[in-house]
Amino acid sequence: MKPLIIGSRGSRLALIQTQLIVDSLKKEYPLLDIQIRVIKTTGDHLEEQPIRDIDQRGIFTKEIENKLLEGEIDLAVHSLKDLQVELHPRLVIAAIPPREDPRDCWISLQHPHPSSLQTGAIVVTGSPRRANQLLRKRPDLRIVPVRGNVESRLRKLRENREWQGTVLALAGIKRLGIDISSFFCTPLSMDWMLPAPGxxxxxxxxxxxxxxxxxxxxxxxxxxxxxxxxxxxxxxHELGGGCRTAVGARAEVEGSRLILEGIWWPQQAIEPKEGKVVGEIHRAEELGKKLADLLKNL
Structure with missing residues (x-):
């Protein structure tokens, strides 16, 4: 049997996530030869450039998808939030494994929660979604853009004492298994921070x-x-969103029901539009469209 070649970004988090898939496949197919091929993406090359300044979609996935289309790899492992909603017609999402905690997490050396910050405190984030939701609760804060992987952001936070905190995906912190005992690490409730879709x-x-x-x-x-x-x-997708769009969403499954909450800042808008819809789990696509239409018409 020919080996299964899996494409992945080269960051430590990406490789850990890919190894999780390898381990799961090995349990099912102990004799399967699996190889990981590291592929550098545009987002990796432009690691310090703010995402809002990169005029390209799929900056963390396009090069990996190209290798898949060219037949150089057999399977790609992506963080779903990085993957374009409209896939190339020759590509398909073959599986979505169980999700890690989707919440965002407040990280700070001195402050247990952004609500405890002083007026004018500097918070660093390169995400318009995170920045807008923080400023909605605390319009007196100063937001400074930052990029880089989880480890580099934590290092920058330690080194720059003017920075009072940042917001990171809790899933990444958990999967990395890094020691953040010197920081406050507080998962943010949905009324503070709806996560990125996926x-x-x-x-x-x-x-x-x-x-x-x-x-x-x-x-x-x-x-x-x-x-x-x-x-x-x-x-x-219905809101025309991507990495540079301030859109947050969280869907939860309760039995046969799906509950979808969303928040969206249209371009140039000061105030967001937000809402919630509930429906049957097998109507997930319809619910996504329904909530988008609801917000567009507010």
Whole structure:
């Protein structure tokens, strides 16, 4: 049997996430030869440049998708929040494994929560979604853009004592397993911070015609996670969103019901539009569209 070649970004977090998939596949197929191929993306090359200044979609995924299309890899492992909603017609999401905690987390050396910050305190984040939601609660804060992986952001926070805190995805902190005992690490409630659509979830991507690879990974798919992130991503897509758009969404599954909350800042808007819809879990796409239409018409 030929080896299964998996494409991944080269960051420590990306490789840990890819190794999780490798380990899961090895449990099912102990004799399968699996190889990881590291692929550098535009987002990796432009690590210090603010995302809002990069005029390109798919900055963390496009090069990996190209290698998949060219047949150099068989499977791609992506952070789902980085993956474009509209896929290339020859590519398919073959599986979405169970999701890690989707919440954002407040990180600070001195302050347990952004509500305790003094007026004018500097918070660093490169995400318009995070910045807008922080300023909605605390319009007196100063937001300074920052980029880089989790470790580099924590290092910068330690080194620059003028910076009072930042916001990171809790899933990344958990998967990295890094020691953050010197920091306050406070998960933010949904009334403070709705996460990025798809945050905490992984996407396993394959070629449409490669039924063999699709069959290898289909057992890794988690139905509830897939429905939840589908609703979130359709909501984002209907609003024309991407990394530079201030859109937050969280879908939760309760039995056969799906509850989708969303928040959106239209371009140049000072105040957001927000709402919630509830429906049957198998109507995830419809719910995403329904919430987007609701917000557009507010």
């Amino acid at each position: 945050q905490g979830a992984l996407a396993l991507q394959a070629r449409v015609e490669d039924k063999h690879t699709q069959s290898l990974v289909k057992h890794l798919n988690d139905f509830s996670t897939a429905c939840a992130v589908t609703a979130e991503r359709v909501f984002l």
